[in-house]
Amino acid sequence: MSAAHQSHRLTDAPLQWLSRLIARSSVQARVARWPLGGRLARRDGDEIFDILQGFVKSQTLLALIELDILERLLDAPATAEQLGLVADIPVNRMARLLAAGAAIGLLKRQRGERYRLARRGAAILGVPGLMQMIRHNAVLYRDMADPVRLLRGGQTTELSQFWPYVFGAGGEVDAETAARYSKLMADSQQLVAQDTLRMVDLRGVGTLLDVGGGSGAFLRAALRHCPDAHAILFDLPEVMPSAEKAFDVAGLSDRVTLIPGSFRSEALPLGADVITLVRVLYDHEDDTVKHLISKVYEALPRGGRLIISEPMSGGERPEPAGDVYFNFYTMAMGTGQVRSANEIGQLCADAGFVEIRMPRAPRPFVTSVVTCAKPV
Numbered sequence: 001m002s003a004a005h006q007s008h009r010l011t012d013a014p015l016q017w018l019s020r021l022i023a024r025s026s027v028q029a030r031v032a033r034w035p036l037g038g039r040l041a042r043r044d045g046d047e048i049f050d051i052l053q054g055f056v057k058s059q060t061l062l063a064l065i066e067l068d069i070l071e072r073l074l075d076a077p078a079t080a081e082q083l084g085l086v087a088d089i090p091v092n093r094m095a096r097l098l099a100a101g102a103a104i105g106l107l108k109r110q111r112g113e114r115y116r117l118a119r120r121g122a123a124i125l126g127v128p129g130l131m132q133m134i135r136h137n138a139v140l141y142r143d144m145a146d147p148v149r150l151l152r153g154g155q156t157t158e159l160s161q162f163w164p165y166v167f168g169a170g171g172e173v174d175a176e177t178a179a180r181y182s183k184l185m186a187d188s189q190q191l192v193a194q195d196t197l198r199m200v201d202l203r204g205v206g207t208l209l210d211v212g213g214g215s216g217a218f219l220r221a222a223l224r225h226c227p228d229a230h231a232i233l234f235d236l237p238e239v240m241p242s243a244e245k246a247f248d249v250a251g252l253s254d255r256v257t258l259i260p261g262s263f264r265s266e267a268l269p270l271g272a273d274v275i276t277l278v279r280v281l282y283d284h285e286d287d288t289v290k291h292l293i294s295k296v297y298e299a300l301p302r303g304g305r306l307i308i309s310e311p312m313s314g315g316e317r318p319e320p321a322g323d324v325y326f327n328f329y330t331m332a333m334g335t336g337q338v339r340s341a342n343e344i345g346q347l348c349a350d351a352g353f354v355e356i357r358m359p360r361a362p363r364p365f366v367t368s369v370v371t372c373a374k375p376v
Contacts, residue, residue: 058137060100069097077116098115129188143332150331160334189214192278192367193221196309199369200358202274205229209272211263212280212295215242220250222276231256232269246299263292268299275300279310279367281344282326283336294353303376306353308344312368315340321365341370343351348372
C-alpha cells in the first residue's frame, strides 16, 4: 500500500466512524432530543424528504404547464372550479394541483379559494424556452424511471431517439429531426447567450465563428452585442434553412456567412479571430472533443481565442446542475458527458492553448465558460 493511500485511510477513518454512528437509529433518536441536535435532525429530515419528493414537484410543474394554468392565472386569479372547468379536470383534483403549485412557490392562495400567479411562476413564463424544456424533460424522466437500468446501460433510451442529430453528426439527418433539434436549442440558447456574453469580452472581435451553432441563436445575440463584427455559422446542411430564415428575420443576414459541414469529417472554416463552441462538447465523447479542439487550434490565427460555453460539472465540488441533472441527461442521451471547467481547460492545454481562464458563472445551471488563446 502506498504512503498516500495509507494517509487517506488514516484521514478517512474518523469520518467513516462518524458516518456509521449517525446511521444508527438509536443515535438519531437521542440526537433529536438535544436542542442543537434536534434542529440538525429536522433540517436533515426536511432536505432528505425534499430529495424524495423532487420528482413529484417536477411533475406538478409539468401538469401546470400542460394545462396552461400559469398562463390563465397571468390574466386574473381563479378558483379550482373555474380552472377545472376549462381544463376538463375534476374540481377536487384541480384543487389538489393548485395547492401543490402553491406549496412549491409557483402560485399564491387568496381568500375565497382563489389562486394567483406567484413571482416564481410568472418568471417561468418570462424565461425564453423554459416551458419547452419543461415539456421536453418528460422524455428524460421516462428514461430515468429505472435509474439502475440506465446506469448499467446497453438499452436504447427514448432521449437518444429524440437526439439522433448528435449521433448522426457527419451522416445524414432528416429535416424534421434537424428542425426539432434547432427549435429547442434556439429557444433555450437565448439564456445561454446572455450569460456567456456577460462572462466574455468580445470588444474588438473581427470575425466570430460558431461551430455547431444550429439556427444561430448565439451568433445573433453576439452580433447585436458587437455591432462591427462579422460572423460565420458552421453546422450540418440540414439546419442551414432555419438559420438563414432566422438571420433574415433578425435583419442580420448581411453580417453572417453560413457554411454547411461537419466538424467530424471536414476542416473548420478559416478567417475567424474568435471561435465559439456553445453547448457542443458535452454532447460528445472524449475522442471527438479532443479532435474538435485540435481542429479549432488549427483554424485560429496566432492570438486567436476559443470560447467554450456549456453546463459543467463542479469537479472536486459537485453541484446539482452539472453533477445531477446534466450528468444523467447526457447518460440518457447515450453519448457525451459533463466535464468540469478544469477538465475542459486541460483538454485545451493539451491541444496547445494558453491563457486558460474560467470566469465565475452567474448561473451555473444555465452555463459556465472556459476561454483560452492560441499562442502569439
